[in-house]
Amino acid sequence: MLTKKLAEEIVEQTMLRLSRNLNVMDTNGMILASGESARVDRIHEGAAYVAKTDTLLWIHENNIHEWPGSKPGVNLPIRYKTKLVGVIGITGSEEELRDVATLVQLTTEMMVHQSLITSETEWKRTARGLVFKELVNGHPLSVAALDRMSMLSILLKGPFTLIVVLQNERSHIPNRLADWVTERMGISTILSGSDYGRALPFLVWGVEREFVKMRVEIMCEQKSVSIAQVAIGKTVFTEAEIHVAYETAYQALQLGSKSEIISDFETIEMRALMSANQLPLHVEFTEKVLGGLDETLYETLHTYLNHEQHANDTSNMLGIHRHTLSYRLKRITEITGLDPTQFTSAVQLYYAILLKEGAK
Secondary structure: OOOHHHHHHHHHHHHHHHOOOEEEEOOOOEEEEEOOHHHOOOEOHHHHHHHHHOOOEEEOOOOHHHOOOOOOEEEEEEEEOOEEEEEEEEEOOHHHHHHHHHHHHHHHHHHHHHHHHHHHHHHHHHHHHHHHHHHOOOOOOOHHHHHHHHHOOOOOOOOEEEEEEEEOHHHOOHHHHHHHHHHHHOOOOEEEOOOEOOEEEEEEEOOOHHHHHHHHHHHHOOOOOOEEEEEEOOOEOOHHHHHHHHHHHHHHHHHOOOOOOEEEHHHHHHHHHHHOOOHHHHHHHHHHHHOOOOHHHHHHHHHHHHOOOOHHHHHHHHOOOHHHHHHHHHHHHHHHOOOOOOHHHHHHHHHHHHHHHHHO
């Protein structure tokens, strides 16, 4: 756990303040770094004893013969979370060092703690990303992924909902966004994926969809991070279906209304189904059906079909007289060859509108 690089940093920083030679050893007594470079990569018998017994050792003229290759001074254990990770040795007499030895030990442990905490955090972040990648690829989990999940204490249980958070470009900081979303969602069973061009995916498990949606709404009300859009994918109930939740979340991000910050796959599912892998045919069809309509007639048709073909509701929404609406519907029929007041024609017209909206 104690690297050579960290050992060298400890020696350099401590010797600047202490004006004493310093050695840093691993748990086998091997000198990793020293103010006396000739001693590096040699076994320090006193340090090996400290590592074995987890007690400090003073070496002085009376017992130096017991520790070949050693010099007078003190050797102290370095601990990280109660675990011994190395030994630090300071050269000098007991009288000179007694008042500073414990302070050096504590300072060293603080440096080790900070370094290892950072390394541990980065490892966990990387491991979570690798687990996430396997969960969403649609293939059985590898042994390595299962091992990482065990070390990270990830216990999966349905339902599974995936959200994608799109951050505004100017405030785009991937790691900060991942931590911020995790904290604001207030759900312990959440796993962030990798950053793909400002869009960061998160898997939530063991929580009902409505609760996830509620937490997303609360999160979007926060102002500390600038979010452009949040997409919510389809909720699934088995690990094998997680890739579906992932794919549908990105479809919701792509096809959702840009005027709304939250895009739910449930509201655009039909559009997503019709948008898949048929773009050239979609463009041709929408142009054939809707290409002759001007902006006013298109808005009228869109509103009329969205209001379940109710003339009164449509007129009120558009702020026009019913006679004006009837005239516009007749013009739409003349131009498209499809009568929006008739079911079969209305289905085709609505299909064309969905395709057109999905292509935007």
